[in-house]
Amino acid sequence: MVLDSFATSIRETLRRIAGSSHIDPETIKEVSKEIQRILLKADVNVKLTLELARTLEKRASEEKPPSGMVEQDFLVRIIYEELLKIMGEESKLEIKPQTIMLVGLYGQGKTTSAGKLSKFFTKKGLSVGLIAADVHRVAAYNQLEQLSKQLNVSFYGKEKEKDPVKVVREGLKELSQIQVKIVDTSGRDSLDDELISEIKELRKAVNPDEVLFVLDATMGQQAGNQARTLNDAVGITGVIISKMDGTGKGGGALSAVASIRQPVYFIGTGEHLEDMEIFNPKRFLSRLMGLGDLESLMQFAEESDISPEEAEKTMSKLMSGKFNLKDMYEIWEKFAQPGLMRKIVDSLPINKMPAGAKIDGSVLDSAEEKLKVYRTIMDSMTFTELEEPDVINASRISRIARGCGRNEADVRSLLREYKAMKKNMKAMQGNRNLKKMLKAQFRGGDFGLENVLGEGGS
Ligand SMILES: Nc1nc2c(ncn2[C@@H]2O[C@H](COP(=O)(O)OP(=O)(O)OP(=O)(O)O)[C@@H](O)[C@H]2O)c(=O)[nH]1
Ligand SMILES: [Mg+2]
Structure with a gap:
């Protein structure tokens, strides 16, 4: 993605904010310093950077988060709003003669x-x-x-x-x-x-x-x-x-x-x-900033062979937290097109992902490879096992492994991944804003970042 190192460091900062127990003056100062360093590295003018840092510190220490918003998210919102100011006006070139x-x-x-x-x-x-x-x-x-x-x-x-x-x-x-x-x-x-x-x-x-x-x-x-x-x-x-x-x-x-x-x-x-x-x-x-860009996400989905209906079906399955191994397989298969996973992950709101749901580059790169292995393993599972993975016990694992010619560790890794995915999706399910936003996007509605950043946001 463009401005790769800017994105990486700013996300790192946001992650640290999300992980902090509370936002005290010291945290604000530290965050402000980090943002300054990141902006200067991206060649933003020194004066502009200092101004931004000052406003950021002032706002973060004086303003109170709106009710229902935790102080960590509020700080992220302030950072977003201040960075937006230096990005310039929003306007589109008109499509006309x-x-x-x-x-x-x-x-x-x-x-x-x-x-x-x-x-x-x-x-x-x-x-x-x-x-x-x-x-x-x-x-x-x-x-x-x-x-x-x-x-x-x-x-x-x-x-x-x-x-x-x-x-x-x-x-x-x-x-x-x-x-x-x-x-x-x-x-x-x-x-x-x-x-x-x-x-x-x-x-x-x-x-x-x-x-x-x-x-x-x-x-x-x-x-x-x-x-x-x-x-x-x-x-x-x-x-x-x-x-x-x-x-x-x-x-x-x-x-x-x-x-x-x-x-x-x-x-x-x-x-x-x-x-x-x-x-x-x-x-x-x-x-x-990794706050999510669902419009782009939908654009990527359009560019790939995934239809909006399919994407919606997949998403609601994911969000329901009720999906099984068969669904997971389908999802892997659809999204394991070269380059697509990377784009999707770049578009997802990382700060709304539960801790541990971090998807890094190496995971993405090996996604296709892994899919092949998973396909072989799943091919030797019974219908019941695919529909209700909970029934898979030690003896079933050893039977599945024998059946597909892989070792038991591979089968266990598939199951682990399935469970982690299910857990993550369940956690995301609790995120009302994200869900609302996804739904609106799929219907072509115009929900924006406001919803990620909180009710009545920026
Ligand atoms: N990587 C990259 N290269 C680009 C991009 N846009 C243009 N280039 C390259 O930059 C070089 C110059 O591009 P031109 O479009 O010829 O620039 P120009 O302004 O018309 O140049 P003059 O007519 O000589 O003034 C070419 O080698 C392009 O391929 C871009 O977005 N990314
Ligand atoms: Mg030219």
Whole structure:
């Protein structure tokens, strides 16, 4: 996942909060220090970090948790709310016919983002056209033309033309029937006067609905200067942060662009055209913090072969605490698709998981392998044993092991896992909020983090 080390350390802190017997001034101070360290490591600006820590400490020591909420959860909620403030505004790029202009420095990911955006709008059923207004870099024309072919979208460019304004004027005319027109512009080393005046002129010619600033996440907090200069010059309406994969500085980039008060619409998470996520600060943060992101979870389920009905059936079985070995087998089988388990676990609210229900990477990686072994073992169980695993005693274990050619320890490990899972699920069953939220999500309702964080939350 993006911002991996941020996520790992913040979850570690939250786990420690959850495990503390009570929240005293010393705990608050410690937590605040840890959060500062984590933010600085993610390249968040020092001043911003200190401010956040101060507010955090003040709120944590002065405010009282609402009735029904334990002080540990309340502290987590304060942390969530304060971190959210530095993530910026929440806003979505509208799905409608429009003209989009992409701006930014050299190699930040403008052209790639143009391709990703094309894919995004095409998927939503809109026709897309790309306009090659990067007249400076020699290969730029070809790169965009190739991209349009690959994506099967319209393209306008003029290979030898050196005036981007001309290209844009003609391009917009040529593509007038196309619903979403995306103008790819040239990058420069730095925001010199020349670039600024070129962009200004282009902006006039394009008259875009959106001016999207494309920014490489590895810039970290330095991104702030660029964002401010460009914003003053041409009026940015939104931001795409590319290359969030593989950098620890994403936190810096995010908080820095948040300062221009324009929303981050997307984050780029890889070189491929499908590697772009809609950025929603609340969902993003709650996923990082391990507070759960059920919308994403449902999206993953959609992307896999699991139907919503199936997912709902599986979930209610899980939540009922009444499931048997056969159900467990089905669940393992459905979710043991490569990569899917990891995504699901990243989306689950870890702080609502009972202690001991921690699922780590190695467990996930061996899930498929284990499934094979379990299948063999279950194949030599009787119907009764699968339906009522409690009847499985020592002599049955030895019979099952003999029947499938595995040793008794394997059978016992399967049973242990089943019991642990059942116990965990039973504990989760008691979590009314989680249950309510899951149900609402499956029905397409709009329950959010508020429910995880407590009644009448943030
Ligand atoms: N890992 C990763 N690489 C990306 C991402 N977005 C773009 N890239 C890579 O970054 C490099 C530059 O991307 P471009 O889209 O050509 O950047 P540009 O802003 O159009 O560059 P110029 O036109 O030269 O100014 C390419 O190698 C891309 O594959 C991303 O989200 N993740
Ligand atoms: Mg380019």
